[in-house]
Amino acid sequence: MTPDASGPDRPGRIPPGSGETARVRRSLHWSVADGASFFVMLGAAEAYFQAFAVYLKGTVFQVGLVSTLPIAVASLLLLVSHPLVEVVGSRKRFNVAAALLRTALFVPLALTPFMGPARVWLLLGLVCLYFILNYLPNPAWTAWMRDLVGEANRGAYFGRRNAIANLAGLAATVLAGLFLQLFAVRPLYGFLLLFNLAFLGSAGSTLFLSLQHDPGVGAAKPPRRAGLAAFLRELPRSNYGRFAAFNFLLYFGTFLSSPFVVPYMLRELRLDWFQFMVATALVSLFKFVALPLWGRLGDGFGSKRILVLSSFLVCTTPFTWLLARSFAGVCLVQAWGAFAWAGFEIAALSFGFDTMPPALVHEYTTYLLLFRGAATLAGGLVGSALLPLFAVAGSSYLGSFLLSGLFRLLAVFPLVFLVREVRLVPHISYAALVGRLLSMAPRALLRRWFPGRPG
DSSP states (O other): OOOTTTTTTTTTTTEEEOOHHHHHHHHHHHHHHHHHHHHHHHHHHHGHHHHHHHHTTTOOHHHHHHHHHHHHHHHHHHHGHHHHHHHHHOEEEEEEEEHHHHHHHHHHHHHHSSSSSTTHHHHHHHHHHHHHHHHHHHHHHHHHHHHSOOOGGHHHHHHHHHHHHHHHHHHHHHHHHHHHHHHHHSHHHHHHHHHHHHHHHHHHHHHHOOOOOOSTOOOSSSOOOHHHHHHHHHHOOHHHHHHHHHHHHHHHHHHHHGGGGIIIIIIISSSOOOOOHHHHHHHHHHHHHHHHHHHHHHHHHHHHHHHHHHHHHHHHHHGGGGGGOSSOOOOOOOOHHHHHHHHHHHHHHHHHHEEEEOGGGHHHHHHHHHHHHHHHHHHHHHHHHHGGOBBBBBHHHHHHHHHHHHIIIHHHHHGGGGGGSOOOOOOOHHHHHHHHHHHHHHHHHHHHHOOOOOO
């Protein structure tokens, strides 16, 4: 399925220099600024939520819940996202209102350490509210961006936008880690500074969202809805339905072990705050480098092949944790995982845009996030139950990584071949695709850091 040919971003449909085209162009620039500010918030706060729970003396189960339950609760509430947008009357107003409430939420988050013996559970509740305010407007935002970004350059645009966002997130993650290292004796002060930085990032994101134009305002009729029951009935036969089912299994397999990565680094490997910051920041750094590469390849050769290749890499990442017994090993694993997930994220986003019916973008995005959220909670609960039952080299954490890797590789990866490419793109073998990816990386780095040199 391709975008509506009448969209304001389609070349030839609107005369160059028209007011609508100029507004779309400005909005895309503001969206880059929004992404950068949003990732400052992610890098300063969300990346440290589990570490904050560890600091508050949370149990392994509680720390795991901090990374799973909020996503599941927020995903379930997505079912009311569409009616809420209709009540508010605008995708833009809904996104701005949710962002404003999320910004205010950082005040009680910063005060959690002073909330008595139940502070870990109160933290869990506040993090749930945080994810709800992030997730509820997401389908509306996706439909909004689909109307703004043309089909021909989606991979390049989102690759560049997300790369800049990850660079901003990297800076915030580093700064937050330095706060914690600077106040290693009194981590509370570090976390207070960290949440203040996240507050500023969220406030910036709110401002830049408010400056963007929504070309969907004033539509003649509200978009039709198929309903969850109809979506589930068509799931085995629908291209997007199979894609959603694949996402469910991949996220289930991922969260068999993902909630235990932070406790593994802080409690078993005993990384200090500076080392934890470096390991966390490497994710943003490698996504910054990798996202534009994956995006350009997706524009040229279609989302399906990028989805298959990156999914295979994602399925292998848990096995690399079996070798990460030192700080250097953790850094290598984080870099590998960031590179793999960067490809999956950009391919999944582009594939969704390509396959969703234009009138059902909001609804189908809701169902995809609902599937992912259910898988996150189910995977986390099953992973928590299995954690004490399996150990590798005397470590239950390593046992969970092994189980996650086996499930992803054997049960999940074969299913990605069931989805099909919907765009007409040149054929390329996976070996040639890997070759192009490897050859593009050094050239891209030369262009990025030495712009005067030919690339």
